[in-house]
Amino acid sequence: MDALLNKRIKQVLKGDQNAFTDVVTLYQHKLYQLCYRMLGNKQEAEDIAQEAFVRAYINLHSYDQKRKFSTWLYRIATNLCIDRIRKKKPDYYLDAEVPGTDGLDMYSHIAATDQLPEDAVEQMDLQDRIQYEISRLPDKYRSVIVLKYIEELSLQEISEILDMPLGTVKTRIHRGREALRKQLNNL
Amino acid sequence: MSTCPQYIVDYMHEYLDGDISREHEQQLKKHLQDCSDCQQHMHQLSDTIAFVKSAAHITAPPNFEEQVMKRLPKPKQRLGVQKWLRRHPIIVAAAVFLFFMSATLLNNYPNDEFxxxxxxxxxxxxxxxxxxxxxxxxxxxxxxxxxxxxxxxxxxxxxxxxxxxxxxxxxxxxxxxxxxxxxxxxxxxxxxxxxxxxxxxx
Structure with a gap:
């Protein structure tokens, strides 16, 4: 697989755009899954995963062929997801009053949407529930938990993808696990 | 559990990461035998991992490749031209110089107009x-x-x-x-x- 991949990458670098199809085929599911778990939305996941491949194509000349291609590709996708999550967040003011409500501001609105009532959560099927719990994690824990337990990558690889020391990755995984544990046992 | 030392929880995570030393592992096991609170904590952590791992594999939508290929920038030639330009800066500089030179000269070249x-x-x-x-x-x-x-x-x-x-x-x-x-x-x-x-x- 690696030999084929390297061959395709060289072809793309020489200007053969069609050779990139095989690269997409090889990684589309992994990348899409990563984006879906990070963003929790199919349309956004598709858009960001596609964008990740486009960026990889444009910047392929800067990829160091001695290193693992998947790590490089994951890194592009993870960064795009984190950017998207951050952009989505504060596009409203928390203190602003919600129109049509009497004195209710965004704080109460967030509390209401962020955490569903207990019985609603209990009625979810398992897969929805998993996605719901992942999406409640703060994004710095979400990325490590998704890379570790959904994409099943090694801690070393995660540290390369996120460009942070191994120790930091471990700390985040520990805290992520604790955060998830609390979420699951609070019900 | 609040009375248990913090390092026990750290050992739990080391264990879950699969890089616990034998010494720490023995201490952890010994502690878990005596402490039901920590036992429960450990169980909950293992259950949490099992829970996340039971997430179904998600696959990309069927026309995903096609969509990506459509979004790729077209200009293969332009890329080639850019590469060439980058590799030959002196020729480019000379060409630019000649271009402007000839432009000014030709501009003033006596045409047939009186x-x-x-x-x-x-x-x-x-x-x-x-x-x-x-x-x-x-x-x-x-x-x-x-x-x-x-x-x-x-x-x-x-x-x-x-x-x-x-x-x-x-x-x-x-x-x-x-x-x-x-x-x-x-x-x-x-x-x-x-x-x-x-x-x-x-």
Whole structure:
């Protein structure tokens, strides 16, 4: 697989755009899954995963062929997801009053949407529930938990993808696990 | 559990990461046998991992590749051109220089059109410019593609490009130049540029 991949990458670098199809085929599911778990939305996941491949194509000349291609590709996708999550967040003011409500501001609105009532959560099927719990994690824990337990990558690889020391990755995984544990046992 | 040391929880995570030392593992096991709270904590952590791992594999939508290929930037050639440009900076610099040079020169190259410097008392008759008798033209005269006949006086330089200069009793205070060929014209242009340049410092 690696030999084929390297061959395709060289072809793309020489200007053969069609050779990139095989690269997409090889990684589309992994990348899409990563984006879906990070963003929790199919349309956004598709858009960001596609964008990740486009960026990889444009910047392929800067990829160091001695290193693992998947790590490089994951890194592009993870960064795009984190950017998207951050952009989505504060596009409203928390203190602003919600129109049509009497004195209710965004704080109460967030509390209401962020955490569903207990019985609603209990009625979810398992897969929805998993996605719901992942999406409640703060994004710095979400990325490590998704890379570790959904994409099943090694801690070393995660540290390369996120460009942070191994120790930091471990700390985040520990805290992520604790955060998830609390979420699951609070019900 | 609040009385249990924090390192027990750290050991749990080391264990879950699969990089716990034998020493820590034995301490952890010993502690878990005695402490039901920590046992429960450990169980909950394992359950949490099992829970996340039971997430179904998600696959990309069927036309995903096609969509990606459509979004790729088209210009393969442009990429090639850019590469080439990046590899040959000196040729590029030379080309740019030549381009601007030739543009300015060609701009001034005498085309077939007749033209003359505007001076108030010149008389133009077809393609012949006449300085009438008794008149004094103050300033330079340049005639392109035409003849110049001086019967009066010129207080300045006279230049005739691609034409004839005729004067019988003329009085010209400056220099008189006749230019017919391209080479001479080029020389003239260069001299003019140098003069303009020098004039900046005067």
């Amino acid at each position: 033209s003359v410097t505007k001076q108030p008392n010149l008389v133009v008759d077809g393609q012949t410019v006449i300085v009438p008798e008794g008149e004094v033209v103050k300033g330079d005269i340049v005639v392109k593609n035409g003849d110049l006949v001086i019967e009066g006086e010129v207080d300045g330089n006279v230049t005739v490009i691609n034409g004839q200069y005729m004067a019988s009793t003329a009085v010209v205070t400056g220099q008189i130049e006749e230019i017919d060929e391209t080479f001479e014209w080029l020389w003239y242009e260069m001299k003019r540029m140098a003069n303009d340049f020098m004039a900046l410092f005067e």
